[in-house]
Amino acid sequence: xxxxxxxFARYRSLVGKSEEEIEVPDGITVRxxxxxxxxxxxxxxxxxxxxxxxxxxxxVSRNGRYVRFDEVLRDGDVIALFPPVSxx
Amino acid sequence: MLSERELERYDRxxxxxxxxxxxxxxxxxxAVVGVGGLGSPVAYYxxxxxxxxxxxxxxxxxxxxxxxxQILHWEEDIGKNPKPLSxxxxxxxxxxxxxxxTFVGRLTEENIDEVLDGVDVIVDCLDNFxxxxxxxxxxxxxxxxxxxxxxxxxxxxxxxxxxxxxxxxREIFPNAGKKEGKFPILGATAGVVASIQVLxxxxxxxxxxxxxxxxxxxVDLAFNTFDVVELK
Numbered sequence: 127x128x129x130x131x132x133x134f135a136r137y138r139s140l141v142g143k144s145e146e147e148i149e150v151p152d153g154i155t156v157r158x159x160x161x162x163x164x165x166x167x168x169x170x171x172x173x174x175x176x177x178x179x180x181x182x183x184x185x186v187s188r189n190g191r192y193v194r195f196d197e198v199l200r201d202g203d204v205i206a207l208f209p210p211v212s213x214x
Numbered sequence: 215m216l217s218e219r220e221l222e223r224y225d226r227x228x229x230x231x232x233x234x235x236x237x238x239x240x241x242x243x244x245a246v247v248g249v250g251g252l253g254s255p256v257a258y259y260x261x262x263x264x265x266x267x268x269x270x271x272x273x274x275x276x277x278x279x280x281x282x283x284q285i286l287h288w289e290e291d292i293g294k295n296p297k298p299l300s301x302x303x304x305x306x307x308x309x310x311x312x313x314x315x316t317f318v319g320r321l322t323e324e325n326i327d328e329v330l331d332g333v334d335v336i337v338d339c340l341d342n343f344x345x346x347x348x349x350x351x352x353x354x355x356x357x358x359x360x361x362x363x364x365x366x367x368x369x370x371x372x373x374x375x376x377x378x379x380x381x382x383x384r385e386i387f388p389n390a391g392k393k394e395g396k397f398p399i400l401g402a403t404a405g406v407v408a409s410i411q412v413l414x415x416x417x418x419x420x421x422x423x424x425x426x427x428x429x430x431x432x433v434d435l436a437f438n439t440f441d442v443v444e445l446k
Contacts (some may be wrong), residue, residue, distance in 0.1 A: 135369040135434055136440070144437065183389055185430075190384075191444040192430070206443065208432055209368035210390040213397045214252045214341040214404075 127152050127201035131163065139183075140169045150199070154184050157195040159205060161172035187209055216240065220311055224264050234396045235266060235420035241394065242419050243267040243334040247349060249297040250274075251283035251399055252363050255341035255408035257285060258382045260337075261305045263416060267303070267313045267334060270298035273320045283401035321345060325354050335415050339408070341397075345381075350375065350383040361414040363407045364435045367398045369438035370407035373445070374414045380430060381445050403435055 132145040150162055164171050187206045188191055199205070215412040216236060219227070224236050236394075244265050246257045260268050275296050291300040298316035305314050317329050319414035326348060330336065336358055340346050346362070353360040353375055360375040362383055375383060410431065417425045428445040 134432055134439075135366070138237045138434065140435065144439075162425070165253045182273060185443075187443045190442075192446075205218075207372075211364045211369060212341065212343055212346075212390055213281070213364060213366045213399055214248045214250055 127199075129159065129161070129199055130204045130205060132206040134206060135211065136209050137170070137207050141167050152201075154199055155182070155195065156193055156197050156199065156205070158187070159199060160184070160186075160195070160207075163207075183209060217311075219265065220256055220348050223311070224291070226413050228265065230239045231416075231420040231422050235304055235422070239264050240266040240415070242334045243269060243270050243332055244415055245269040245271060246339055247271045247336060248339035248341060249284075249301050250280065250339065250341065251401065251404035252336055252365065252408045252411065253337075254286035254295075254301065255405045256411050257301055257305060257354045258308075259409060260414040261309045261312055261314075261409065263412065264309070265312060265415070265419075267315060269275065269317065269330075270314045271317045271319075271321060271329065272297040273318060276300060283404045284399065285401055285405075286298060292395065295398075321348055327356075328384075328388045331358075333358060335418055337411055338383075339362075339411070341388065346383055353421045354382055359418050361411045361416075363411040365399055365404050365407050368400060368403050369432070369434045370403060371432050372407060372414065372426055372429055373430045374418065374427055376418075376425075376427055378429055386430065404432065406435060420436060 128147055128149055130145055130147045138144055141166050163196045189204055228236050233375050242265055244260055244267050246253045255282045276291045278292055286301040286304055296318040298318050302314040338346055338349055354377045363372045414425050417423050430443045430445055432441045
């Protein structure tokens with residue numbers, strides 16, 4: 127199946143593009159997608175990027191809705207990854 | 215009741231939400247927690263809008279490297295006037311019809327109930343999640359709306375937490391908070407995010423439009439993107 131991944135803020139700069147469509151195995155979870163993205167863009171491994179749920183410093187939305195890492199993806203989903211910022 | 219002078223001063227915005235809306239702003243007390251990059255323009259626009267009482271909270275004194283974004287602090291304030299007092303001096307001269315209260319110090323579990331007593335809306339202009347979660351807990355305990363904003367570089371985020379209606383900051387950002395220290399930031403970025411926060415306050419107080427309830431606005435001003443993520 128195919129999903130579209132959108133990168134926000136720091137991730138966009140690191141990956142060098144705002145979005146890409148990628149082919150992934152059917153029925154993978156958000157967590158598995160993130161593993162695929164780390165392989166695809168090793169630069170993301172240097173971020174605190176979904177090592178495990180309680181450490182992950184990444185927020186994920188699926189088709190415009192906030193999701194947890196165990197959510198299962200479907201063909202055509204649009205997944206957005208954004209780092210929470212904390213400055214004031 | 216608004217005076218003749220206030221009716222004239224706020225004429226252009228009374229066209230948006232009426233005299234009734236303006237009276238609501240006048241009758242409200244809003245806390246600005248953190249009087250830095252976000253807090254400066256937030257306090258400035260709250261004062262411009264005629265919020266009756268603004269409470270400024272910060273424990274720091276301005277430094278030279280703050281001035282690229284913290285526009286209520288000037289060269290003469292560096293190392294001298296704590297941020298709430300520096301800001302109060304200007305805001306009182308800008309709008310003498312409103313009241314500026316200050317708390318110079320850090321919010322803690324021990325003092326937060328006393329410091330924020332009577333506040334109608336809290337604006338989060340902090341630079342760390344540790345204190346944000348303290349505000350979040352207070353907001354839920356006392357049922358006070360909290361307008362969250364944060365910035366870094368050319369991006370920022372805004373959402374409004376209303377206890378009983380929306381998720382809490384802890385639920386939205388469960389793992390944030392480890393980062394500390396120096397971060398890149400441009401004054402204009404803080405200005406954009408701060409302006410959106412002030413609109414959230416005005417929407418909450420007057421009933422205008424739809425606040426960002428259970429919605430997280432994410433902006434990247436380098437790439438001209440404004441995205442709203444549904445949080446529920």
